[in-house]
Amino acid sequence: xxxxxxxxxxxxxxxxxxxxxxxxxxxxxxxxxxxxxxxxxxxxxxxxxxxxxxxxxxxxxxxxxxxxxxxxxxxxxxxxxxxxxxxxxxxxxxxxxxxxxxxxxxxxxxxxxxxxxxxxxxxxxxxxxxxxxxxxxxxxxxxxxxxxxxxxxxxxxxxxxxxxxxxxxxxxxxxxxxxxxxxxxxxxxxxxxxxxxxxxxxxxxxxxxxxxxxxxxxxxxxxxxxxxxxxxxxxxxxxxxxxxxxxxxxxxxxxxxxxxxxxxxxxxxxxxxxxxxxxxxxxxxxxxxxxxxxxxxxxxxxxxxxxxxxxxxxxxxxxxxxxxxxxxxxxxxxxxxxxxxxxxxxxxxxxxxxxxxxxxxxxxxxxxxxxxxxxxxxxxxxxxxxxxxxxxxxxxxxxxxxxxxxxxxxxxxxxxxxxxxxxxxxxxxxxxxxxxxxxxxxxxxxxxxxxxxxxxxxxxxxxxxxxxxxxxxxxxxxx
Numbered sequence: 001x002x003x004x005x006x007x008x009x010x011x012x013x014x015x016x017x018x019x020x021x022x023x024x025x026x027x028x029x030x031x032x033x034x035x036x037x038x039x040x041x042x043x044x045x046x047x048x049x050x051x052x053x054x055x056x057x058x059x060x061x062x063x064x065x066x067x068x069x070x071x072x073x074x075x076x077x078x079x080x081x082x083x084x085x086x087x088x089x090x091x092x093x094x095x096x097x098x099x100x101x102x103x104x105x106x107x108x109x110x111x112x113x114x115x116x117x118x119x120x121x122x123x124x125x126x127x128x129x130x131x132x133x134x135x136x137x138x139x140x141x142x143x144x145x146x147x148x149x150x151x152x153x154x155x156x157x158x159x160x161x162x163x164x165x166x167x168x169x170x171x172x173x174x175x176x177x178x179x180x181x182x183x184x185x186x187x188x189x190x191x192x193x194x195x196x197x198x199x200x201x202x203x204x205x206x207x208x209x210x211x212x213x214x215x216x217x218x219x220x221x222x223x224x225x226x227x228x229x230x231x232x233x234x235x236x237x238x239x240x241x242x243x244x245x246x247x248x249x250x251x252x253x254x255x256x257x258x259x260x261x262x263x264x265x266x267x268x269x270x271x272x273x274x275x276x277x278x279x280x281x282x283x284x285x286x287x288x289x290x291x292x293x294x295x296x297x298x299x300x301x302x303x304x305x306x307x308x309x310x311x312x313x314x315x316x317x318x319x320x321x322x323x324x325x326x327x328x329x330x331x332x333x334x335x336x337x338x339x340x341x342x343x344x345x346x347x348x349x350x351x352x353x354x355x356x357x358x359x360x361x362x363x364x365x366x367x368x369x370x371x372x373x374x375x376x377x378x379x380x381x382x383x384x385x386x387x388x389x390x391x392x393x394x395x396x397x398x399x400x401x402x403x404x405x406x407x408x409x410x411x412x413x414x415x416x417x418x419x420x421x422x423x424x425x426x427x428x429x430x431x432x433x434x435x436x437x438x439x440x441x442x443x444x445x446x447x448x449x450x451x452x453x454x455x456x457x458x459x460x461x462x463x464x465x466x467x468x469x470x471x472x473x474x475x476x477x478x479x
Contacts, residue, residue: 004093005031005175009083010072012044013098013128013247014057015207016064016168020126021096023166031175033090034065037083038076038187043102044378047371049340050245052197053205055189057246060206062184070172073181083112087121090179095121098128098247101286102378103293131251131283132161134290144291146393151284152277160252199338203242203374210243214254217275218261226274232332232343233417238275241375242341244282254279285383288393296382297363299391308472310359318459319354320368322422325451325458327434328408329353331421338421340374345411351388352402356469357460362389390473398473401466408434424448424455 008025014036016022025032036058039045046054062072075082087095095116100109113123127133137154138144145151191197204212217238221228228236243249258276261267292300299305318324322333332346342350347369354365366385370376383392390398412418415433419426425433427447432439436449437458444451451457 003030004091005033006094006096007033007035007083007086007090007092009079009095009097010034010036010061011097011100011247012245013250014061015210015248015250016061016068017207018128018165018168018250018253019098020128020162020166021098021124022169024124024126025094025096026167026169026172028094029173030093031173032070033073033086033092033175033179034061034070034172035073035075035083035086036061037079038074038189039079040076041078041080041104042108043104044100047373047376048191049197049372049374050370050376051189052191052200052340053203053242053246053374055184055187056203056205057248058184058187058189060208060248064207065172068169068172070174071178071181073179074184074187076182076187080108080112080115084115084119086179087116087119090175093121095123097123097125099125099133100129101134101290127162128166128250129247130286131155131255131280132158134287136161137283137287144287145284146288148281148284148394151287152280155280155283156273156277160255162252165250165252165256196337197340200374201339201341203340205242205246205248207248210240210249213238213240213243214249214257218258218267222258222261222275223268223271225271229274229278230345230411232335232346233412233414233420237344239341241377241380242373244279245375245377245380251279251282282377282380284394285377285379288383289379292393295379295386296366299389300386300393301391301395303476304389304391306476307361308359308475309361312358312360315358315459316354316360316364318456319350319358319360323456323459324353325437325456326353326404326408326462327415327418327422327425327436328412329404331412331418334421336369336372340372342373343417345407346417347384348388349402349404349407351385353404355389356398356401357404357462357465359465359468359472362386362391399470401469403462405435405462422455 006025006028008022013019065072116123132155137151221236224236228234255276258272262269262272289295319333322330324330329350332342332350336342351365354360355362362385366382369381386392387395390396415430418433425436428436432443437451449455
């Protein structure tokens with residue numbers, strides 16, 4: 001059928017620009033049916049905060065298609081049923097999508113490709129998500145990288161695997177009859193009672209917001225990035241992570257825009273490299289996910305499966321609510337819940353505290369972050385938790401245990417970050433803001449702080465907890 005429609009199936013690639021699958025669908029000159037399925041069975045079923053982001057991202061994508069005289073079709077349920085049914089309903093002759101890398105999603109896509117191909121439907125897939133795909137970056141011996149630095153050096157040397165951005169369609173051919181679509185509101189992605197997202201900052205989900213974030217970052221903060229990225233009290237990072245997680249901007253767009261800024265002389269080459277190396281860390285996480293498909297649940301270093309974890313649910317709840325008595329930890333956990341995002345340095349501090357101060361399994365933290373982060377990313381989240389836990393392929397050694405006091409003093413030197421998210425400590429001087437339990441009674445009284453009442457006392461002694469964590473590590477290491 002020469003005029004049969006084609007389907008472009010969106011997943012975590014919610015953009016019109018530099019979208020290889022969409023460009024290929026457009027190039028057929030046939031009517032294009034854009035489709036998004038809120039999947040009930042997927043490796044990346046979004047958590048609560050990500051669902052909030054997804055609602056607004058889909059609304060932005062609907063507008064992008066309306067501007068092109070087209071529509072976005074929404075469906076919900078198992079993709080293995082919905083996509084073949086839509087193909088039959090519309091008489092579609094081809095289906096296009098950008099690849100994904102979770103083991104379950106790969107199997108779903110393989111099975112769908114077989115089913116559709118057997119029915120005479122052409123299926124094409126593309127890299128619209130990564131700088132380089134997991135099988136494209138190999139060591140000298142032909143294996144895959146398990147250490148990040150050589151992985152980054154390899155990608156830096158060869159550059160992105162796609163050498164130019166996909167063409168943006170300004171107008172799309174449309175079918176004679178549109179299939180039914182579920183209303184966005186009916187997907188029930190937004191919180192209602194209570195509306196815990198009401199305090200989220202002025203995020204702007206969608207391509208427009210992603211481009212604005214990148215421009216703002218390259219116009220200034222990038223030139224202090226190597227140092228400022230570790231400071232949660234200042235705006236020193238790009239905050240592009242949720243846009244990347246939902247594919248509202250591609251790594252190739254970030255790479256080329258950054259390199260163009262370097263060529264114009266507006267961005268320092270070393271700072272640009274540091275920024276791009278952080279973007280490529282995401283590729284490394286997907287490299288690990290691809291080769292270690294159980295990364296969300298099972299430690300890459302198998303000996304950690306026998307670690308003597310604690311099961312203190314009260315301590316876990318205190319950590320989740322930002323009530324540990326350690327100000328930098330509590331500030332991070334409250335920022336996470338209030339804004340749907342947490343500064344990366346503080347992610348490491350809070351993760352280390354859960355794992356090595358409270359001796360609670362890293363999987364508990366991974367699940368909580370998955371539910372609370374608007375940028376929750378299948379590979380990034382799990383790989384980062386395993387890195388902090390010391391059980392990943394290229395992990396921080398287990399005995400690297402962050403001291404929450406010294407980390408706060410170093411990276412939040414004036415205490416401004418803590419004051420923002422732990423307002424009950426706002427009147428404390430910087431000398432005591434990160435260790436209020438050492439403040440004289442007169443200072444606490446003047447600041448309106450009563451430990452154990454207005455702010456909790458530390459739920460663990462860091463020094464003693466560190467000894468327990470190292471003892472647990474020795475136990476599994478000596479087996």
